Each structure stands twice: as structure tokens, then as C-alpha cells.
Amino acid sequence: MKNIRFVLVGTTHPGNIGAAARAMKTMGLSNLHLVQPKHYPSAEATARASGADDVLASAQVHDSLAEAIADCQHVYGMSARLRHLPVPVVNPREAITHIQQLPDTSEIAIVFGREHSGLSNEELDRCQYLINIPANPDYSSLNLAAAVQVLAYEIKMSFDPSITVGRIGEDREAIDAGDLEHLYSHFEQTLTTIGFLDPENPRNLMRRLRRLYNRADLDRNELQILHGILRAAETGGQDK
Amino acid sequence: MKNIRFVLVGTTHPGNIGAAARAMKTMGLSNLHLVQPKHYPSAEATARASGADDVLASAQVHDSLAEAIADCQHVYGMSARLRHLPVPVVNPREAITHIQQLPDTSEIAIVFGREHSGLSNEELDRCQYLINIPANPDYSSLNLAAAVQVLAYEIKMSFDPSITVGRIGEDREAIDAGDLEHLYSHFEQTLTTIGFLDPENPRNLMRRLRRLYNRADLDRNELQILHGILRAAETGGQDK
Numbered sequence: 001m002k003n004i005r006f007v008l009v010g011t012t013h014p015g016n017i018g019a020a021a022r023a024m025k026t027m028g029l030s031n032l033h034l035v036q037p038k039h040y041p042s043a044e045a046t047a048r049a050s051g052a053d054d055v056l057a058s059a060q061v062h063d064s065l066a067e068a069i070a071d072c073q074h075v076y077g078m079s080a081r082l083r084h085l086p087v088p089v090v091n092p093r094e095a096i097t098h099i100q101q102l103p104d105t106s107e108i109a110i111v112f113g114r115e116h117s118g119l120s121n122e123e124l125d126r127c128q129y130l131i132n133i134p135a136n137p138d139y140s141s142l143n144l145a146a147a148v149q150v151l152a153y154e155i156k157m158s159f160d161p162s163i164t165v166g167r168i169g170e171d172r173e174a175i176d177a178g179d180l181e182h183l184y185s186h187f188e189q190t191l192t193t194i195g196f197l198d199p200e201n202p203r204n205l206m207r208r209l210r211r212l213y214n215r216a217d218l219d220r221n222e223l224q225i226l227h228g229i230l231r232a233a234e235t236g237g238q239d240k
Numbered sequence: 241m242k243n244i245r246f247v248l249v250g251t252t253h254p255g256n257i258g259a260a261a262r263a264m265k266t267m268g269l270s271n272l273h274l275v276q277p278k279h280y281p282s283a284e285a286t287a288r289a290s291g292a293d294d295v296l297a298s299a300q301v302h303d304s305l306a307e308a309i310a311d312c313q314h315v316y317g318m319s320a321r322l323r324h325l326p327v328p329v330v331n332p333r334e335a336i337t338h339i340q341q342l343p344d345t346s347e348i349a350i351v352f353g354r355e356h357s358g359l360s361n362e363e364l365d366r367c368q369y370l371i372n373i374p375a376n377p378d379y380s381s382l383n384l385a386a387a388v389q390v391l392a393y394e395i396k397m398s399f400d401p402s403i404t405v406g407r408i409g410e411d412r413e414a415i416d417a418g419d420l421e422h423l424y425s426h427f428e429q430t431l432t433t434i435g436f437l438d439p440e441n442p443r444n445l446m447r448r449l450r451r452l453y454n455r456a457d458l459d460r461n462e463l464q465i466l467h468g469i470l471r472a473a474e475t476g477g478q479d480k
Binding site: 019022023025026027028050051052091093133134135136139140141142143145146149150153156157160161162 | 259262263265266267268290291292331333373374375376379380381382383385386389390393396397400401402
């Protein structure tokens with residue numbers, strides 16, 4: 001994980017600061033800096049942080065963006081509008097890819113502007129890159145906490161995307177191709193017995209069943225259930 | 241773009257429905273379904289939608305999840321907790337990769353549960369996949385609109401991530417390696433003239449300057465500015 005701080009500049013609604021703190025914490029981030037926040041500190045910020053009050057409590061408040069990023073080597077500014085500025089513009093994923101290549105000792109800032117007016121040109125001049133979240137051109141107004149959530153999510157995904165992938169829960173015992181062949185033989189035999197498969201005119205039935213169960217990634221428990229069903233179908237309940 | 245609907249089940253706070261509509265619209269999505277929403281319709285939902293009221297107005301309300309997804313071939317359920325269920329769990333990016341491979345005619349649902357209790361086991365049984373947003377294990381509670389924003393963002397990124405990448409705004413005329421060599425000669429000459437570079441003991445100065453300007457991706461306008469500065473330095477203002 002890199003040393004990434006989120007800098008919120010001139011936030012008007014303290015509730016948004018709380019929601020941003022919450023969004024950061026859900027993704028394991030905690031380094032929050034505030035530049036001239038309005039009506040802050042505020043009970044509304046704390047309420048919206050809901051469990052992320054530690055992130056809020058440790059947030060540093062600054063008089064200027066320059067002060068908030070003074071020790072940063074890399075500064076990325078969020079920009080909703082693609083301005084006429086000769087600064088490279090990247091999407092969040094490209095930005096994080098870039099950040100991943102920086103030395104671990106780098107201090108990195110991602111700067112979020114005011115709710116309505118964004119960052120001033122003077123503030124943008126302090127950014128080496130602009131980050132633009134690809135959005136609906138007719139309605140691109142992500143709210144502040146939503147933008148923070150998207151960036152925090154991208155950071156989390158790039159450094160630690162792991163969840164328990166695949167089937168979870170109960171232990172699954174794998175089966176092999178021989179087990180499957182045995183199952184298909186059983187199907188063929190049973191379906192013939194119960195008159196669903198005509199050996200003289202089998203059509204594509206067995207092929208279809210193979211396709212289905214090959215795809216289904218059966219485990220041993222499920223295999224036994226299917227054999228059990230086939231046995232029960234064969235005897236029509238007569239062995240009970 | 242695929243036919244992807246977002247289904248919100250049993251949402252308690254109508255404000256969250258509005259915020260979800262807004263999050264969807266920012267990413268170009270509009271197909272919203274609501275299952276037994278509480279206190280809905282509501283002025284708060286409309287207020288929080290702020291400009292996405294068209295998405296809200298066209299949202300379909302259902303009595304059950306079964307009804308909301310009746311015509312869907314592919315159903316993904318959001319799950320914050322990794323439950324002990326034998327269902328494949330993927331992260332949002334993996335889910336979208338999977339969705340991209342589905343036929344364009346597929347009807348696809350992404351199902352979001354209640355704010356506090358998520359989806360019931362019976363509702364999860366109707367999902368072929370679970371989607372888990374990788375999160376801070378100690379604080380994984382994304383709010384509903386934030387989860388909607390993350391999924392909508394992933395969809396947008398996978399189908400249309402394009403922003404204007406690279407430098408934008410004014411037209412930039414590219415320069416070539418010969419232009420750069422000419423610049424470096426000019427630097428060398430000027431820096432010698434003004435006594436900053438000692439030809440007898442040049443150290444690494446020119447190499448460092450090369451490294452800097454090679455990296456800087458100069459355009460012709462910037463090149464001319466640098467030549468101008470060098471000329472001015474050489475004459476010390478005497479040609480004015």
C-alpha cells in the first residue's frame with residue numbers, strides 16, 4: 001500500500017466530509033486532509049461518518065492546498081470537466097496504475113474540489129495529473145462522496161482485490177472425468193428404463209445432458225445426490 | 241452495452257433510492273427496479289436523485305424479487321458478508337468481465353439487498369452469482385448508494401472507459417528528435433556563455449537536462465519558449 005492522502009478542498013457541506021470519511025474507511029484508507037472546510041467540525045459530519053469517526057478525528061485541517069500537499073511528491077487533481085489545460089488527464093484506473101509504479105516512500109495526494117465549482121485554476125496548476133471519472137456526458141455530476149468512493153475502491157482493487165473467489169462454505173470434494181462418465185452411463189440406463197430415452201432414436205439427449213453437467217462443476221456430494229435421484233427414478237420408489 | 245437492471249430489494253430509506261438513481265445515471269444506466277420499497281414514493285427520494293428524477297420516475301415497483309427478475313437470464317446478488325453458501329462469489333470487476341461475455345440479448349439483474357440485513361437466504365437462492373465488493377474487513381459497510389456507484393462505475397469502465405486521455409485543450413504540435421538536439425546544443429552554448437557550464441568540467445549537467453526534457457514531452461510552442469529564454473539569457477537583455 002502506498003502513502004495516499006485524500007485532500008478535500010473547500011467542502012461546503014460537512015455531511016459530505018463525513019460520507020467521504022466513511023467511503024475511505026470501507027476501502028482501508030484513513031489519511032484525510034481538509035482545506036478550508038465550511039462549517040466544520042460539525043455534528044452532521046460525524047453522523048454521516050457513522051463508524052468512521054476515527055478517520056474524521058485524525059483529519060488534518062489546512063489553510064491552503066499548498067500547505068496540505070507541501071510534502072507530497074505526486075499530486076493528482078480530480079476534474080469533472082475536461083478543461084482546456086495542458087495537463088495529462090487519466091481515468092481512475094490509469095491513475096492507480098501509475099501510482100503503483102511509484103516508490104513506496106512517495107507521498108501521494110488525490111485532491112477533490114468543491115461540490116459545485118471543483119478546483120480553481122490555481123489549484124489545478126499544483127496538480128501533475130488530472131483524474132476524470134468516465135461518466136454520462138449528459139449527467140456527470142457524481143457527488144463528492146461518490147467520487148471518493150470510486151477512487152478508494154480503485155485503490156483497494158489494485159492493491160488488494162482479494163475476496164474468497166469461487167465456491168465457498170462447505171468443503172467440496174472434487175470429482176474426476178471417470179466419475180462423470182459413470183454418471184452419464186447411469187443417466188442413459190435410467191432414462192431408458194423409465195422410457196424417456198429411446199435407444200433407437202436417442203437424438204441429442206445425452207449430449208445435452210453432458211453439456212449441462214460438464215459445465216456445472218459438480219462436487220462428490222452433488223454427484224451422489226444425482227445418482228440417488230436416478231436410482232429412485234429407476235425403481236419408482238419400489239425399493240422403499 | 242448490455243441490458244442490465246439494478247434491483248433494490250426492501251430499501252428502508254427512500255433517500256437511498258434517490259441517491260442510487262443518481263449514481264446509476266452518472267454512469268449512463270437507467271433501468272431501476274424496486275422490490276417492496278419502504279415509504280415510497282417520497283419527496284426525499286426525489287430530492288436525493290437531484291437531476292436523475294427521470295430514472296426514478298421510470299423505476300418499476302414489484303411485490304417480490306421473483307417478479308422483478310422474472311424475465312432475466314442472469315442474476316447477480318450483492319453480498320457484503322461472505323456467507324456459507326455454495327454459490328460462486330466474485331468481485332465487481334470479475335462479475336462485469338463475465339457479463340461482457342454474455343449475449344447482447346441477455347437480460348441481466350444486479351440485486352442489492354436491504355440497508356442493514358442485505359438479501360435473505362431465499363432471495364440469495366435466486367442468484368447465480370454473488371458479488372462482493374472487496375472492503376476493509378474491519379469496516380465493510382458501504383452504504384447502498386456507494387455500492388450502486390461502484391457497480392455502475394465498473395460497468396461504465398468496462399463498456400466505455402474513454403475520456404480524453406493525454407494532454408488536452410490547445411492544439412499541440414509535436415516536435416522531433418532533431419528539434420530536441422537543437423535545443424540541447426542551444427542549452428550547452430548558452431550555459432557556457434553565462435558561465436554555468438564549464439566545458440572543461442561539464443559533470444553530468446547536460447545529461448541531466450536531457451533526461452528532464454526528454455521526459456517532458458515538449459510541444460513546439462514550449463520549445464520556442466525555451467529557445468527564447470536561452471537567447472535572452474545569452475544576451476543578458478542587451479538585444480532589447
